[in-house]
Amino acid sequence: MDTERIIIIGGGPVGIEAALYGRFLGYDVTVLEKGTVGEQVQSWGHVKMFSPFGMNSSRLGRSALLAQSPDLELPDEDELIDGERWLREYIIPLATSDLLSNSIRTESAVKSVGRTWLSKGHLPSDERDACEFRVLAETPEGEEVFNAEYVIDASGVLGQPRHLGAGGVPAIGESAADVFCGVPNSQKCEQMSNARILVVGNGHSAATTINHLQSLNQRSPETQISWVVRQNTKAPIKVIDDDPLSHRHEIATSANAAVRDGNVDLHPHCTVDKISGTGPYIVTLLQWDDDDDSSLEIEVDFIIKNTGYRPDMSILTETQVHLCYATDGPIKLAAQLLGNTSEDCTQIDAGGADTLLNPEPDLFVLGSKSFGRNSNFLFHTGLNQIRDAFTIIGQRDDLDLYETIEPT
Ligand SMILES: Cc1cc2nc3c(=O)[nH]c(=O)nc-3n(C[C@H](O)[C@H](O)[C@H](O)COP(=O)(O)OP(=O)(O)OC[C@H]3O[C@@H](n4cnc5c(N)ncnc54)[C@H](O)[C@@H]3O)c2cc1C
Structure with missing residues (x-):
C-alpha cells in the first residue's frame, strides 16, 4: 500500500506538532502555512506565557530536537518563557529539523477543501471515505492543488478578531x-x-x-x-x-x-x-x-x-463539518466544552478522540480553531488532540507516542 498522505493546514504550534507526530509514524505529511511558521505566535511574541515550557512542548518534540542536536539547551520544563522564545527555541527548530523541513510549504494559503469526485451533498458513505481530499492553495508559484487521504485543519483563530461593538x-x-x-x-x-x-x-x-x-x-x-x-x-x-x-x-x-x-x-x-x-x-x-x-x-x-477571535470556517464549506451555532467550532467538541464548568482552562476535559469526529471522515479540526470562539484553548490540549486524532487515523486506540517515546 502507498504511504498515506496528510495535509496539515497551518504551520502554527499545533500544525507543527501534528506534522512531527505524523512523520514519526511514517505518513507523507505536507504542512501548508499561509505566512511563515508560527506567524500568529509572532504577533504576541512579546507576551510572557502563563503556562510553563513543559506544557508548551511535547516529549516527542523535545526528543526530536535533542536527537538532532544533542548539545541543545532547551528551556527548563517549569520555565515561563515568552512567545518569541517559544518560537525561536522550540517551534522553529522543530520546523527546520531534518524530519520536517521538507514537509513545510510557507506562503501557501489554503483557499478551499473538498473531495475530488464528490460534492458536499454526497451523504457519508464508503465512497466518501475512499475519495481523496482536494485542497486548493495559493502558493508563491500560483494556485496549486494538493491531494491527500487525511486533512488536519490547524489554522487557528487569531487572524479573525471579533468586533468590539x-x-x-x-x-x-x-x-x-x-x-x-x-x-x-x-x-x-x-x-x-x-x-x-x-x-x-x-x-x-x-x-x-x-x-x-x-x-x-x-x-x-x-x-x-x-x-x-x-x-x-x-x-x-x-x-x-x-x-x-x-x-x-x-x-x-x-x-x-x-x-x-x-x-x-x-x-x-x-x-x-x-x-x-x-x-x-x-x-x-x-x-x-x-x-x-x-x-x-x-x-x-x-x-x-481584546474582544476575542472567531474561526474562519470558509475553507471548509465544501466539506461536511457540523458547526456549533454558539461557538462556530465543530459541534461534538463544542458540546463537550459547553458542559465544562471550570474557569480554569488547565482543567478542561476536551473529551477524547470521539469529540474530534465529524460527519466528514478523515478531516480533523485541531488546535485553537477547534475551540471556535471559546478562548480557553491551551497548547497542552492541542497535544492531547494530536494524540487522539492519530489513534483514529492509525486505527489504534492505544497509540500514544507522547507516552511511549523515551523521555529526554
Ligand atoms: C496573548 C496570548 C497569550 C497566550 N498565552 C498562552 C499560554 O500561555 N499558553 C498556551 O497554551 N496558549 C497561549 N495562548 C494561546 C495560543 O495562541 C495557542 O496555544 C497556540 O498558539 C495555538 O496554536 P495553533 O497552532 O492552534 O494556532 P495559531 O498559533 O494561530 O497557528 C495557526 C497557523 O495557521 C496559519 N493559517 C491560518 N489560516 C491559514 C490558511 N487558510 N492556510 C494556511 N495557513 C493558515 C496561520 O498563519 C498560523 O500560522 C496565548 C494566546 C495569546 C493571543
Missing part, C-alpha cells in the same frame, strides 16, 4: 477607525505615552494589556487608561481559586488591582456603540441599567480591542 456587531465607525487589536508591545506602548487609551474586553489578553499600560503609566504619568467591560463588576478579571498557574494569577490580580487603586478608569456593564472622528476619537458607550439604559461619551486617542 454591542452584541458582537461592529460599532458604528469601527471599521474606519484605527483600532489596535492584541496586546501592545513596548514600542506600541511608547507611541501611546501620555495619551488617552481605551481598552475593550475582559479576558486574559485585556488583563495583560492593562498590565503593560500600567508600566507605561508609571513612566508617563499623564497617560489615562479607560477600560470597558460588559460585566457588571469592579474586578473584571476572574481570579481562579488556588490557581495552579502562578503567572496567570499575577496577570488577573494585578489588572484588578489597577482598577481598585484608581490607575484605570473602569466602565463596567458597558459596550461600544459608536466611534466618531479620525483620532482623537469620541467613543459612545451604551451603559446597561436595570431601570433605564443610558449612554456616555469619552474622548480617547487610541483604542485597543
Whole structure:
C-alpha cells in the first residue's frame, strides 16, 4: 500500500506538532502555512506565557530536537518563557529539523477543501471515505492543488478578531477607525505615552494589556487608561481559586488591582456603540441599567480591542463539518466544552478522540480553531488532540507516542 498522505493546514504550534507526530509514524505529511511558521505566535511574541515550557512542548518534540542536536539547551520544563522564545527555541527548530523541513510549504494559503469526485451533498458513505481530499492553495508559484487521504485543519483563530461593538456587531465607525487589536508591545506602548487609551474586553489578553499600560503609566504619568467591560463588576478579571498557574494569577490580580487603586478608569456593564472622528476619537458607550439604559461619551486617542477571535470556517464549506451555532467550532467538541464548568482552562476535559469526529471522515479540526470562539484553548490540549486524532487515523486506540517515546 502507498504511504498515506496528510495535509496539515497551518504551520502554527499545533500544525507543527501534528506534522512531527505524523512523520514519526511514517505518513507523507505536507504542512501548508499561509505566512511563515508560527506567524500568529509572532504577533504576541512579546507576551510572557502563563503556562510553563513543559506544557508548551511535547516529549516527542523535545526528543526530536535533542536527537538532532544533542548539545541543545532547551528551556527548563517549569520555565515561563515568552512567545518569541517559544518560537525561536522550540517551534522553529522543530520546523527546520531534518524530519520536517521538507514537509513545510510557507506562503501557501489554503483557499478551499473538498473531495475530488464528490460534492458536499454526497451523504457519508464508503465512497466518501475512499475519495481523496482536494485542497486548493495559493502558493508563491500560483494556485496549486494538493491531494491527500487525511486533512488536519490547524489554522487557528487569531487572524479573525471579533468586533468590539454591542452584541458582537461592529460599532458604528469601527471599521474606519484605527483600532489596535492584541496586546501592545513596548514600542506600541511608547507611541501611546501620555495619551488617552481605551481598552475593550475582559479576558486574559485585556488583563495583560492593562498590565503593560500600567508600566507605561508609571513612566508617563499623564497617560489615562479607560477600560470597558460588559460585566457588571469592579474586578473584571476572574481570579481562579488556588490557581495552579502562578503567572496567570499575577496577570488577573494585578489588572484588578489597577482598577481598585484608581490607575484605570473602569466602565463596567458597558459596550461600544459608536466611534466618531479620525483620532482623537469620541467613543459612545451604551451603559446597561436595570431601570433605564443610558449612554456616555469619552474622548480617547487610541483604542485597543481584546474582544476575542472567531474561526474562519470558509475553507471548509465544501466539506461536511457540523458547526456549533454558539461557538462556530465543530459541534461534538463544542458540546463537550459547553458542559465544562471550570474557569480554569488547565482543567478542561476536551473529551477524547470521539469529540474530534465529524460527519466528514478523515478531516480533523485541531488546535485553537477547534475551540471556535471559546478562548480557553491551551497548547497542552492541542497535544492531547494530536494524540487522539492519530489513534483514529492509525486505527489504534492505544497509540500514544507522547507516552511511549523515551523521555529526554
Ligand atoms: C496573548 C496570548 C497569550 C497566550 N498565552 C498562552 C499560554 O500561555 N499558553 C498556551 O497554551 N496558549 C497561549 N495562548 C494561546 C495560543 O495562541 C495557542 O496555544 C497556540 O498558539 C495555538 O496554536 P495553533 O497552532 O492552534 O494556532 P495559531 O498559533 O494561530 O497557528 C495557526 C497557523 O495557521 C496559519 N493559517 C491560518 N489560516 C491559514 C490558511 N487558510 N492556510 C494556511 N495557513 C493558515 C496561520 O498563519 C498560523 O500560522 C496565548 C494566546 C495569546 C493571543
